[in-house]
Amino acid sequence: MNKDSNLMKFSLLSVSLILTSSTAISAAIPQMSETFSGYSLSSIELLTTIPSFMVMIFVLLSSFIARKIGQKQTIVIGLIITGVCGIMPAFVSSYELVLISRAGLGIGFGLMNSLAVSMISSFYSGNQRATLIGFQSAFQGLGGAFMTFLVGSLLVIGWQYSFLVYALAFPILLLFIMFVPKPESYGSVTGEEAPQAFKTNKAIIGYAIFLMVLAVLYNAVFVKLATLLTTNHLGSETSASTIFSILQLASMVTGFMFGIVQSKLRKFTLHTSLLLMAIGFFLIASISNMYVVAIGSILVGIAFSLFIPFLFNQVSILSPKNSATFNTSILLVGANIGSFVAPYGLLALSSIKTAEPLIAVFINGGILLFALAISGLFLVKKIKA
Secondary structure (H helix, E strand, O other): OOOHHHHHHHHHHHHHOOOOOOHHHHHHHHHHOHHHHHHHHOOOOOHHHHHHHHHHHHHHHHHHHHHHHHHHHHHHHHHHHHHHHHHHHHHOOOHHHHHHHHHHHHHHHHHHHHHHHHHHHHHHOOHHHHHHHHHHHHHHHHHHHHHHHHHHHHHOOOOOHHHHHHHHHHHHHHHHHHHHOOOOHHOOOOOOOOOOOOOOOHHHHHHHHHHHHHHHHHHHHHHHHHHHHHHOOOOOHHHHHHHHHHHHHOOOOOOHHHHHHHHHHHHHHHHHHHHHHHHHHHHHHHOOHHHHHHHHHHHHHHHHHHHHHHHHHHHHHHOOOOHHHHHHHHHHHHHHHHHHHHHHHHHHOOOOOOOOOOHHHHHHHHHHHHHHHHHHHHHHHOOOO
């Protein structure tokens, strides 16, 4: 199989279509609450969040498993677990079984998550690798948006049918088996066939901590926007939902364009994205009108879709020899921890009295982002591009 094959690229990227879909069934919570009336709302919401918890565990274990059985085989197992556990709630009526199946879904995602990025580095290098990592980010957004829409359509029939969206794992499995070779037998871009190493360095750890902070700030838009719009009489919850949809679309387009942007901005890609995100935060904090807030939110989405593939590309470059999968996992753990602690981080930002708490989150967040962008300019020589 020629590694320049478009079919191989699509099959490799298609794995990312389902990686961010754990919250796709959130819209089914009200119906599930009626079915499982003996359980608290927090117990029902746990069905949405437990996959993320399992991802945090298995995203690190995936490196060790891949070393034993191979990268391709690990993703194949992950897709099988995702497909089986994903659709299981459509056929069972027990809360406990649904909970177990959702935990299994997180295990499947965790096995694949870091490999979906690091396997790109096994086959491609340079600008082509940067472009495909940008595409990988875009495929995640595309898959999340599509599956969320599909869940909404299936809910008309009943909440259990909404879980059938995870059947998408099976055609992806077939594509992956047929058109993606084993990196171990195919040979990496360097032509070496060494097992995965479990080494890291200060740069990778620094990027993971950095991404954890950025994940906290990024979540401010999703956690606070609807409240900000309604509290200040700028719009409704529906307005916030519309803005989120446009944000996802803008993020997808940005992901597809990352290779072009990276080739132009190179070392300054990260700083540009931080400045864009800071501007977005300040526009949101201005609460001038709904359209200004919407533009600010979209800028935040665009910025996030620039620095995520940038950081993953840097990990591919800076990782110790044969340890890209392990170090990608470290970065993903940083992102998941940031998302998990976001409510507490945003509470800390709101406690700095630059404005009333809801607005202070975005003012203080914008100041922090601007400071990171400026201070980062003094470290740009250490960035490899």
